[in-house]
Amino acid sequence: MRRGWFLPITATLGFAFLYAPIISLVVFSFNESKLVTVWGGFSTKWYGELLADPQMLGAAWLSLQIAFFSASIALVLGTLAAVALVRFRRFKGRTVLAGTVSAPLVMPDVITGLALLLLFVAMEGTLGWPAGRGLVTIIIAHSTFCMAYVCVVVQSRLADFDLSLEEAAMDLGATPVRVFFDITLPIIAPALVSGWLLAFTLSLDDLVIASFVSGPGSSTLPMVIFSKVRLGVSPDVNALATIIIGIVALGVFAATLLQLRAHPKKARA
Amino acid sequence: MSSFDTDSPPPPHRRPWTLFERGLKAIGLSGRALVIAAPAIWLTVFFLVPLLVVFGISLSVKQFGRPPYTPLLTTDEGTVQLTLHLSNYLRLFTDNLYVAAYLSSIKIAFISTVIALLIGYPMAYAIARAPDRWRNILLMLVILPFWTSFLLRVYALTGFMRGNGVINNFLGLFGIPPVVMMQTDFAVYVGIVYTYLPFMILPLYTNLVKLDGALLEASADLGARPVRTFLSITLPLSMPGIIAGSMLVFIPAIGEFVIPSLLGGPSTLMIGRVLWDEFFANTNWPRAAAVAIAMLVVVVIPIMLLQKAQDAVQDNERNT
Numbered sequence: 001m002r003r004g005w006f007l008p009i010t011a012t013l014g015f016a017f018l019y020a021p022i023i024s025l026v027v028f029s030f031n032e033s034k035l036v037t038v039w040g041g042f043s044t045k046w047y048g049e050l051l052a053d054p055q056m057l058g059a060a061w062l063s064l065q066i067a068f069f070s071a072s073i074a075l076v077l078g079t080l081a082a083v084a085l086v087r088f089r090r091f092k093g094r095t096v097l098a099g100t101v102s103a104p105l106v107m108p109d110v111i112t113g114l115a116l117l118l119l120f121v122a123m124e125g126t127l128g129w130p131a132g133r134g135l136v137t138i139i140i141a142h143s144t145f146c147m148a149y150v151c152v153v154v155q156s157r158l159a160d161f162d163l164s165l166e167e168a169a170m171d172l173g174a175t176p177v178r179v180f181f182d183i184t185l186p187i188i189a190p191a192l193v194s195g196w197l198l199a200f201t202l203s204l205d206d207l208v209i210a211s212f213v214s215g216p217g218s219s220t221l222p223m224v225i226f227s228k229v230r231l232g233v234s235p236d237v238n239a240l241a242t243i244i245i246g247i248v249a250l251g252v253f254a255a256t257l258l259q260l261r262a263h264p265k266k267a268r269a
Numbered sequence: 270m271s272s273f274d275t276d277s278p279p280p281p282h283r284r285p286w287t288l289f290e291r292g293l294k295a296i297g298l299s300g301r302a303l304v305i306a307a308p309a310i311w312l313t314v315f316f317l318v319p320l321l322v323v324f325g326i327s328l329s330v331k332q333f334g335r336p337p338y339t340p341l342l343t344t345d346e347g348t349v350q351l352t353l354h355l356s357n358y359l360r361l362f363t364d365n366l367y368v369a370a371y372l373s374s375i376k377i378a379f380i381s382t383v384i385a386l387l388i389g390y391p392m393a394y395a396i397a398r399a400p401d402r403w404r405n406i407l408l409m410l411v412i413l414p415f416w417t418s419f420l421l422r423v424y425a426l427t428g429f430m431r432g433n434g435v436i437n438n439f440l441g442l443f444g445i446p447p448v449v450m451m452q453t454d455f456a457v458y459v460g461i462v463y464t465y466l467p468f469m470i471l472p473l474y475t476n477l478v479k480l481d482g483a484l485l486e487a488s489a490d491l492g493a494r495p496v497r498t499f500l501s502i503t504l505p506l507s508m509p510g511i512i513a514g515s516m517l518v519f520i521p522a523i524g525e526f527v528i529p530s531l532l533g534g535p536s537t538l539m540i541g542r543v544l545w546d547e548f549f550a551n552t553n554w555p556r557a558a559a560v561a562i563a564m565l566v567v568v569v570i571p572i573m574l575l576q577k578a579q580d581a582v583q584d585n586e587r588n589t
Contacts (some may be wrong), residue, residue: 011395011407014388018414021425028428038433081308090273091305099576101313106373106572108524110541111561114548115319118558121336122322144315147308150583176301177289198416205418208526212548222420229424229531238428241421248416256409 022245046239053236055224063204063221066135070142071199076196077143078150079139079188083180085151085156104145104150113212116141120178120213133215141213142206146199153198158190194255201248287356294523325361327558328353338555357559367543367560371567374540377529378456378522381461382469385518386511388462389469393510394503396470397477407472422464423531430532431457452534460528466486468517476502476510509581516575520568 011236026219029047033040050056068083081101085094104112120137169179185192207222214220228234329338329352343350363368396407414422429435430450437447450456480503488498526541533539540560548557 005393007395007398010388010391014392014466015407015410017388017463019362020435021429021463022414022417022422023427025421025425053428077308077311080304081312084305084308088301088305093305093309094497096431097305097309100316101308102576103572104316106520106568108521108541108564108568110524110526110544111323111564114557114561115323116315118322118326118554119319120316125336140315144311151308201416203422205371207420208545222418225420225424226527229420229427237421237424241418241424244421245417249413252409252413252416256405 025238026242026245029235029242031235031238034235036108047243050236050239056221056236056240059219059221060225062135062218066138066142066210066220067200067203069139069198070146070203073139073143074146074150074199075192075196078147078199079154079192081147081151082154082158083184086155101148104148106153107145109206109208110212112145113141113209116209117146117212120180132216133213137213137215138210138218138220141209142199142203145206146202149198149202150195153195154188154191157188161187197251276549323558323561326555327357327562328355329555330354330356331553331555336554337552354555357556358563360556361559361563365562366538367540370538370540370543371563373538374523375567377457377461377537377539378519378525381458381465381522382515382519384458385462385466385469386515389466389473389514390511392466393470393473394477397480411467411470411474419464420527423460423527426456426460426463427451427531430459451532452537454533454537455480456532457529457537457539460532461522462524464528465518469514472513472517473507473510476507476513478508509578512574512578516571519574520571521584523568523571526566540567 028039030042030044031038031040032043032045078101079268081097084091085098085101090095116137120133123129124131161184165183166179169183170176174182205222206220207226210220211223214223225237225240228237272308325341326338329341331337332339339352339354341351341353343352392411396404396411399407427434431437432447432449432451436450440446440448450459484502484506485498488502490494493501524541524544525539526545529537529542530541530545533542541564544557544560544564547553547560
């Protein structure tokens with residue numbers, strides 16, 4: 001450590017900045033008082049209130065369904081795109097595919113949302129499909145931007161993958177499809193799991209795109225949270241946030257532990 | 270990986286994909302074409318075509334009815350007529366609201382990016398230089414907020430910065446009067462830096478962790494002071510990381526909607542918010558489309574810079 005105190009102190013302050021608001025959010029979810037920032041004693045009543053709120057529960061169920069289907073579609077399409085980009089070095093339109101698959105990563109949400117909505121309206125006018133907007137249109141929209149994330153995750157795994165394994169299988173007479181299912185798929189499986197999980201959480205979290213492409217009666221969880229939060233602070237949102245943060249923290253901890261156990265050397269290197 | 274079994278493999282026709290392959294061959298498609306076609310068709314229909322539709326509708330004008338914009342193509346007694354309106358674009362340049370919103374978005378995104386870089390660089394450097402057993406834990410601590418809800422993290426900030434929020438309660442302990450932070454541009458800067466900091470740290474970390482320690486030692490041995498070593502070796506070598514991280518913060522910040530509407534005040538002008546209001550409040554779809562096209566023009570150069578920086582990082586990886 002050359003610059004003795006400077007790095008540790010800035011890193012500590014940086015992490016404090018990242019975590020202090022989250023910690024206070026969690027602490028005040030157990031607050032008796034409705035005033036979110038004045039401590040009125042320990043209580044779990046906001047959790048009870050949250051679980052008794054049919055609007056919240058309905059929105060949460062809708063969001064979970066959307067996230068499940070979007071992540072699954074994005075997994076298939078993103079993996080195919082990654083295989084095409086990494087394995088097929090040359091084909092017509094490779095640069096176009098590479099550009100369009102990663103563009104949704106950085107495209108501002110308001111543009112993606114507006115563009116898809118206008119497409120759906122134009123399609124409904126000319127083709128008669130999709131009739132109205134809701135679950136299906138949100139799933140299509142989420143699959144599109146989630147596949148970009150899946151593709152990036154799978155691409156990096158495919159790139160540092162020992163090609164000789166595939167070649168050996170081919171030499172032994174396996175067809176390309178069989179090589180994919182028998183050799184490639186098991187090796188990239190960890191990337192597929194993390195890609196799916198990433199897509200799932202991103203879909204669960206999206207407010208802007210869903211607001212554009214949803215219809216009446218299909219309010220997702222972020223849309224309900226946003227309309228509540230806009231009116232001010234509400235302790236049941238704190239409770240919901242605490243539950244979500246708890247699940248995510250557990251998942252990330254478990255994944256890290258598994259990774260450390262599976263590749264103790266790689267993790268240390 | 271898998272060992273060779275002494276048992277003979279099951280006969281090929283039992284494998285489900287053999288049938289699949291035969292089916293493909295029967296309709297004259299190679300698996301390879303299908304692998305490329307599926308994502309390519311999806312992206313064409315749901316990403317490229319929508320952008321063209323936005324461009325088309327930006328050339329129409331608002332009308333009352335369904336859909337709430339005038340058609341570009343009309344048939345009048347057998348002749349097809351194409352009507353294009355440039356009024357939306359003219360309006361963008363002449364109405365001060367739009368010009369001000371664009372400039373203010375760029376300013377807010379730029380300042381936030383610089384602050385995020387100033388905080389993120391030392392953090393990334395500290396993680397890259399941390400002892401091995403710490404590094405993974407620190408990295409996980411950076412990634413963890415990224416997996417938790419963006420919306421809820423912005424909400425967490427409102428509880429922190431409100432008039433009777435955590436910071437002001439803390440200041441109150443020392444008799445300092447409450448500071449107004451919410452509904453100011455300051456709150457928007459804090460919000461963008463807070464939510465996008467992991468995007469800054471991760472590419473910088475990937476870049477800095479590969480930095481060759483021997484170069485730094487050589488520089489020190491030749492008598493350069495730490496600051497000099499940093500400026501003439503570390504900083505130039507980490508340029509791709511700096512560019513990638515900065516663009517990953519700057520581009521989404523330009524079009525940000527949630528942060529200015531939850532943390533900013535009525536005077537916080539951002540183009541994402543203008544587009545949202547144009548669409549939802551004024552239901553002027555063609556105007557919103559024109560705003561989107563103009564926003565695309567603003568982010569195209571940063572996106573190309575990002576692509577270049579990422580290519581540079583990848584080339585670097587291939588060469589090492």
